[in-house]
Amino acid sequence: MKKFIQSLPKVELHLHIEGTLEPELMFELAQRNNITIPFNSSTEVKEAYNFHNLQSFLDIYFQGANVLVHEQDFFDLTWAYLLHCKDDNVVHTEVFFDPQAHTERGICFATVVNGIHKALAKGRTELGISSRLIMCFLRHLDEQSAFKTLEQAQAHKDKIIAVGLDSTEIGHPASKFERVFKQAINQGFLTVAHAGEEGPVSNIHDAMNLLQITRIDHGVRCSEDQALIKQLAAERIPLTVCPLSNIKLKVFDFMKEHNIVDLLRKGLCVTINSDDPAYFGGYMTDNFLAVSNAHSMNKAEIAQFTLNAIEASFISECEKKRLKIMTQKYLDLHQ
């Protein structure tokens, strides 16, 4: 099964590029940019990654992002992630970035987006990995800051397919971003939002009703609402689930208690993703393996996660068809 999972074509839909910053690159960039970080070694950094909830992670995540200054830094970060994609047979990825985590420190929006975009373009030509870029608003910041960020994105609309919503979920309701999402939709952006990760199931309803999202990031707390589960299954509204992240941030105590396989079997369009792999202990293959080790599944069920991700992705119908055929062929060959 390990070999089957390793070589299975994969599609990633929930990945924060800032969350791929490995300790080694963090040190390299800190040195390059003359930035002090409160760690002496990679081991010390990893020891600090003992999170008890979302906020305890976010504090470390934003601190880590401080070493990213120049376009080359964002390029190097993204390129390192794409090499992991290659190792894990990720054929398509939809990448989040948090512009406000950088513009708030005086870094230009263009520096961030151009560095990431150039690496993604190289990934396409040199590694054969297709990609899309999604700009997230930080929900702990105010509406005005989100509007300013949307304004900054205008010059880069060709590089950004959708807007999203991340950071502290509890205490920062979707309603705060209803108007900015409406404007983004009017400008042609697709929309996604983190909801029901550690916040209540009502946050999922709010994301669907107020932000008109096309897929939900996390959404695992939908289990608390049977009517919602039925709706998600009937309408095939995708959930981008992040198994290792959920364990690290104590959304579930153990992988055996995770509801992802149950949701898959109920017919929901659930997908497996790595969220912030440098912080949560693994990239795509590790996440697939963690789920498959804790829940017994057959190969068709495991491949269904890829088929769901293709269905939920922001690529053309023609490209979806190509990836579906590729995945089905792989499954047929390895049954």
Ligand code: HPA
């Ligand atoms: N949740 C909310 N915000 C985030 C996350 C997450 O899992 N990762 C990076 N920003």
Ligand code: ZN
């Ligand atoms: Zn996330």
